Amino acid sequence: MTIVDVRILVEGASDVEVVSKALQGLALGSEYNVTISSIIPTTNIEIAKSAAAGADLLIIATDADRVGRDLAERLFSELGEMVGHVERMKLPLGHDLEHVDVELVRKELKNALIRAGLKSLQILPEYMALRNQLLDLKGRYDGLVEEYKKLRGEYDALLRAHEELKEENEKLKEENEGLKALLENSKNVYTIEEAWKSLFPAEPVPDEGYIGRAVERLGLAGKVIVGQGYIFAEDKALVDELLKTVYLSRVIKEEPLKPPRPPTEEPQNPEPEAGEGPDIVENPEVRPEDIEELPKGL
Template sequence: MAIVDVRILVEGASDVEVVSKALQGLALGSEYNITISAIIPTTNVEIAKSAAAGADLLIIATDADRVGRDLAERLYGELSEMVGHVERMKLPLGHDLEHVDVELVKKELKNTLVRAGLKSLQVLPEYMALRNQLLDLKGRYDGLAEEYRRLKEEHENLIQTNEELRAENERLREENESLKALLENSRNVYRIDEAWKSLFPAEPVPDEAYIGRAVEKLGLAGKVIVGQGYIFAEDRNLVDELLRTVYLSLSIAEEPEPPRPEQPTSEVEEDLEVIESTEVKPEDLENLLKGQ
C-alpha cells in the first residue's frame, strides 16, 4: 500500500514548534499509513502553492479566531485544485510552546486525519464509478487500438494489391494495344503452310526456324516476322519472294556434287611411262597406217 503524503501549512515559526511537539509519539505510519513530509510556515499564497503542490493531503492549521479562519478559507480556495485533499485544523487560542496543551493539539491533529479519511470514504463510490468508467474506456481503447492495427494492416495489403493491379492493368493495356495493331494489320498475316503450298504444292513445308534464319540473312528483319506458324509482312509479294529464296536455297543444298575424275593407278602410270620411253620406228608407223 502506498504511503499518503501529508503536508501541514501553519502561520508562523512558533506554530511549527507546536505541531512538531504534538507529532511526537504519534505512530502515523503504522496507524494511518501516512507520513508528514513538510510543515510549511507561511501566509503567502504563492509560497504555499509551491510548497504544497502534489501533496495527497494538505492540512491548513491556523488559529481558531476570525483572522485564522479567513486565512484558512483563502488558502483553501487557492490550493484545493493543487492537492488531492485539503482539510482545516484549528489550533487553540493563545498557544505558545510553553503554555500550549500538546495533547489537545495532538487530539485535534488525529481528528483532522480521521475527518479527511471519512471524507475520502464519502467520495469512494464516485471514485469506484470513475474507476469502472476508466476500465471501460481502457477496454474500448484497447479494442479500438486492435481494430486500428487490423485496419492499418488491411490498408497496407490493399495498397500492395492496388499496385499489383495497376501493373497488371498496364500490362494488359500494352497487350491490348498490340492486339489492336495486329487486328488492324490482320490482312498482312499469312499461314506458312498455305503460302508455301500456293507456290510449291508438291514440296514439303520447310521448318519455321529455317525461314526465320533466311529472314535474318536477307536483311528482312523488321519487314518480315516469322513465328507461331505465321508470316507477317507488309506485302504478299515480299512473302512470296522470301519463300522462293528459301526454296532455291533448299534446292541447291539437295543437289549432288559432280563426280571427281579418278586418278590413274600406279600400274597405268607405269605403262604410260613404258610407252613414253618406247622408241617408235618409221617402218612400224608406216605398217600401222597400211593396216598391217
C-alpha cells in the same frame, strides 16, 4: 499498501515547532498509514501552490481567530484542485511553545485525519462507479487497439498492393505509349476493321483480344502487333494470312464438320429384272453375205 502523502500548511515558523512537537506522540504510519512529508510555513499563495502540489492530503493549520479563518478559506479555494483532499485544522491561539497545549494540537491533528478519512468514505461509492467506468473504458480501449492493429495490417497490405498496381500501371502506360508511337510512325499499319472487311466484307469483325491470342499461338509475336484497333506487320500478306486463319478457326468453332456417310454396297453381278433382256431390233435388214457366213461360223 500505499502510504498517504500528507502535508501541513501553517502560518509561520513558530507554528512549525508546535505541530512538530505534537507529531512526536503520534504513530501515524501504523495507525493511519500516512506520512507527514512536509510542514510548510507560508501565507503566500504561490509558494503554497508550489509546495502543496501533488499531495494526497493537505491540512491547512491556522489560528482560530478571524485572520486565520480568512487565510484558511483563501488557501482552501486556491489549492483545492491541486491536491487529492484539503482539510482544515485550527491551532490554539498563541505561538509560544511553552504556553501551547501540545496535547490539544495532537488531538486536533488526529481529528483532522479522521475527518479526511470519513469524507473519503462518503465519496467511495462515486469512486467505485468511476472505477467501473474506467475498467469498462479500458476494455473498450483494448478492443479498439486490437481492431486498430488489424485495420493497420489490412491498410499496409492494401498500400503494398496499390504500389504494385501503380508500378504495373506505369509499366503498361510506357508500353502503350511505345506501341502508340510505333503505330503512328509506321507505314505498315492497318486498322483491324479495314483489313478484315477487305477479306470478308459480310462477316462481323472479330474481337481484338481474339486476334491477339491468335498471334501468340501462331508464334507471330514480334512480327505482328495488335492493339488500339490496329494491326502492324512488315508485310500485308502476313496480315491477310493471320486474318484468314482467324476466320477459319471461327468457322470450325461455330460449324463443326459432319462425319462422312458410310458407303453403300452394290451387287457385283446384278441380275436383270423380269422383262429385261438383250435389245431386239425390229425389222432387221439381212444381207445375203451375212447368211453365207453363218455356215462357216458353225
